[in-house]
Amino acid sequence: MAGRNFLFVPGPTNVPDRVLRAMVVSMEDHRSPKFPALTNEMMPGLKKVFRTEHGTPFIFPSSGTGCWEAAVTNTLSPGDRVLAARFGQFSHLWIDMCTRLGLDVQIVDCEWGTGVPLQQYADILKADTGHKIKAVLACHNETATGVTSDIAGVREALDEAKHPALLFVDCVSSLGSIDFRFDDWGVDMAVSGSQKGLMLPAGLGILCASQKALAMRESAQMKRAYFDLGDMMTSNATGYFPYTPALSLMYGLVESLKMIEEEGLDNIFARHHYLAEGVRAAAIKGWGLKLCAKEAKWYSDTVSAILVPEGKNGAEVIARAYRRYNVSLGAGL
Numbered sequence: 291m292a293g294r295n296f297l298f299v300p301g302p303t304n305v306p307d308r309v310l311r312a313m314v315v316s317m318e319d320h321r322s323p324k325f326p327a328l329t330n331e332m333m334p335g336l337k338k339v340f341r342t343e344h345g346t347p348f349i350f351p352s353s354g355t356g357c358w359e360a361a362v363t364n365t366l367s368p369g370d371r372v373l374a375a376r377f378g379q380f381s382h383l384w385i386d387m388c389t390r391l392g393l394d395v396q397i398v399d400c401e402w403g404t405g406v407p408l409q410q411y412a413d414i415l416k417a418d419t420g421h422k423i424k425a426v427l428a429c430h431n432e433t434a435t436g437v438t439s440d441i442a443g444v445r446e447a448l449d450e451a452k453h454p455a456l457l458f459v460d461c462v463s464s465l466g467s468i469d470f471r472f473d474d475w476g477v478d479m480a481v482s483g484s485q486k487g488l489m490l491p492a493g494l495g496i497l498c499a500s501q502k503a504l505a506m507r508e509s510a511q512m513k514r515a516y517f518d519l520g521d522m523m524t525s526n527a528t529g530y531f532p533y534t535p536a537l538s539l540m541y542g543l544v545e546s547l548k549m550i551e552e553e554g555l556d557n558i559f560a561r562h563h564y565l566a567e568g569v570r571a572a573a574i575k576g577w578g579l580k581l582c583a584k585e586a587k588w589y590s591d592t593v594s595a596i597l598v599p600e601g602k603n604g605a606e607v608i609a610r611a612y613r614r615y616n617v618s619l620g621a622g623l
Contacts, residue, residue, distance in 0.1 A: 361481055375399075378437065436581060
């Protein structure tokens, strides 16, 4: 079918034309005297998107998964215990990474279609009087199931238990699209990527770290090289990066941050909610289908995971949408 493909997968998302145009740049020397001007344009805008005054943003040439690894290896030591809930493919993959890196993962298995189990987290943290848990992991928006969790509630559970564990949050499919508050929620490591709310192609891992998390680098014993935040901090302080940056994506990021500033975060969140409500109404009331998310409190404003009826093949629905309507739909994970 002629024309532009309509991309309705969880990610990557559609890239606005003005961002595409901003990325069409000649390659330049990333050690030149003018390069720091680009760095200094990106970082303040990222801080606004994370809603932080005290956090430090980092930009890696990677996917969000790379920033998962950066968050873990710069703060923890082999054998450290972390608390994590598994309720979708991406929360599962984060747990898998932690296990493979040699951490002791205390897993809370939840029904897929639900989110972070706040009461279970609260009970576990209160019972951990020896503070063996060093970090608490939470997926803000589980892409695979279309579920958004209450991160402010996780912070409340930590505070009520007077627990010093770090709070790590995956906000890959929520940052810039669903309200996220790094400072207000006491987040220590927020992991994201370029290909969703930031309206770019995949290729930039975006991380924001608290001062508490950065201080843990001194005692953390996990091996790290490419994702060593110390190297990044040393280079970023001068406006440069410790290795070749993804130049065109960075020019695109500057433009996308301008677009976010122009519309305003609260307006963006309201727009996403309005459109998501329309999708949910069409699926549930119009077509009589069900969402993977079990209750309205879990509904995501960026991803609606719709269940096909019994006896129907989701792959056939996706193939027909692509061939007949030039629409790309995401397959379930």
